[in-house]
Amino acid sequence: MMPSLPIWQFDVLLLVLVVLFAVVALSIRNLMGAAVVFGAYSFMMCLIWAGMGAVDVAFTEAAVGAGVSTVFIVSTIYNTSATMRSRPGGIAFKLFIGVVVTLAGVFLLSALPDFPDWGDPNSPANATVAPYYIENSIRDTHVPNLVTSVLADYRGFDTLLETIVVFIACIAIYSILRIETAKSKTDEPEEDTATAPPSYDPSDSLIVRQASRFMVPFMQLFALYVIAHGHYSPGGGFQGGVILGASLILLAISFDLKFILRQWREKPLMLLVASGVCLYATVGLACMFTGGNYLDYGSLDSVLPNDRAMARSHGILLVEIGVGITVMFSMLAIHINLASNGRFDRGL
């Protein structure tokens, strides 16, 4: 049976392009080039997901995969080196791995006839629990964007733990990279704030600085809109949080790392990362205190003005704000750590 996704020829073309991009990203000798091609690969993936009807995923991929992860790779390369040393030999090893991987692939492909067709509406994944969400989301939560309602309400535990994973990754990067620079602090004379030199490298371009200064407020406004309007349009805490983090990362890149460090010191930054998770968990606890189960926002209707379904809608909003705070500041903290090599003084 031929699939009749909206434009399946388009999807097939994009899928082939994605494989090409993956091969190119791995075969380029310069690491900076590989990072850029990897960003283009993510954009292709984003188009594919929009074509398959997953707009929220496409949004997230455009912000995370193409934006932030490319910045992470680039800031790592900035602190290390972009050249790959070529050394002879090792072809036999690579071929051996190639054979092993091909065998694994053939093994996977041999299961191909057992899979449901591409786009089959009656496949097991589409026919078991998903119809319940589609039919009952409006009645239960008043949220037309099914992804938001499933993300924060029906599957609230999943999202809570995923947020905690982001938090733990942030802590892990701290414990890997962070170096105390207490010694160098005493060496440097105290900066006089009145006559302090500009907090950025003046050899940087004025045009880039001014343009990003103009863009950043709009980016942040848009991100808040994405978080708050996630009930009715693509968006939510993850996307909005990543855009907020990206706006701060843009400032850090176009000015200087010192500029952003002057506003976001280390301790408040980590406190904010933790406070997002805390907000999420506190909403869950509040549900228990008002007589429901953990993360059962419906029981919040005794403190919130409207009925049960509306209380669930408000609970989703609170939870999304918590997710947004954690994601935003952990992206910023990871970038600062990678760009300054854990020293928190200067960098990309």
Add this chain to the structure above:
Amino acid sequence: MENLIANFNYVIVVILMMIGLWSMLAQKNLIKKCIGMAILQTGIILFFISIGAKNNALIPILTEAAYSDPDVATVANPLTQILMLTAIVVGVATLGVGLGLAQKIYHQHSSFDEDEILENQRK
């Protein structure tokens, strides 16, 4: 041929996973290994999203006309999408951890190359 088109997404998933796995095992450069890990990850995400896609379906945001009685067949599967949405964000966090480790290793051994690092350690 028709069978291939009907299952084309799975073929691409397997190819992407093979590319990612090969790069994680065979590439000597740590950054390339990280990129390979991300490609393996997108392969898996593509698998989930493409089993959640439905023919002739719209995006999983209900229009106002469908509030009272939504038609399941015309709305894409939201469940696989939320699982992958969180997976992408967690993916970038783990990529950050991997890059942090690579950076630390580079500053110890001043090389991204696996063989050189091993040689350095034996000294």
Add this chain to the structure above:
Amino acid sequence: MEILAYILISTGLIFFLGTTIGLLRFPDFYSRMHAASKGDTLSTVLILLGCICLVSTQGEMNWLLGLKILLIINFIFIGSPTATHAMMDAGNKAGAEPWKKDSE
């Protein structure tokens, strides 16, 4: 209105073709960036204007959609030349040689 939209979008696509050819055929970094940035900005703006014409014929909230696309055009108009400027600057600092007539 729809005909105007199609005219705008196809003009934008023609400019995109020119951009791609210029990117591939020009001799050095600077002229390539010149082709890429100018053609890219203009053709994106043309295609988005075509989209405004298309959405203005359908739906009741179409003015809001049009406004959003206008905002996107605004940001592309600021962002794209700035990115080009940053790349040119980086190329200049990294020492990319401009092409000269006798260096053929």
